[in-house]
Amino acid sequence: MIGYHEVKGRLVEDSEKNIAVQRAEIGMVFQRFNLFPHLTALENIIEAPVNVRKMAREQAEAEGEQLLARVGLSDKRDKYPNQLSGVSSSVSPLPGLWQ
Numbered sequence: 001m002i003g004y005h006e007v008k009g010r011l012v013e014d015s016e017k018n019i020a021v022q023r024a025e026i027g028m029v030f031q032r033f034n035l036f037p038h039l040t041a042l043e044n045i046i047e048a049p050v051n052v053r054k055m056a057r058e059q060a061e062a063e064g065e066q067l068l069a070r071v072g073l074s075d076k077r078d079k080y081p082n083q084l085s086g087v088s089s090s091v092s093p094l095p096g097l098w099q
Helices: 016-024 041-051 057-070
Strands: 004-007 010-013
Touching: 041 057
Parallel strands: none
Antiparallel strands: 004 010
């Protein structure tokens, strides 16, 4: 449970710092309307690792391509959200998948 930890069988509220660390590992899959329309599928996937986690863009792109392959969407790498349909428009690898 985020925001709490167990001490002697009781839940105790966690510090803001620990909560932030836990939140950084949580991912969510959003539908198409939550993707940036001006970014490609790959650019949407690497946005958080590059801008929040300060991962090198080259490393993020390599890992992003691996994640796209993992979910069978390698061919959608350079497509924009309005060019995607069905499952491909709603799949976004979870930030928690990043190593």
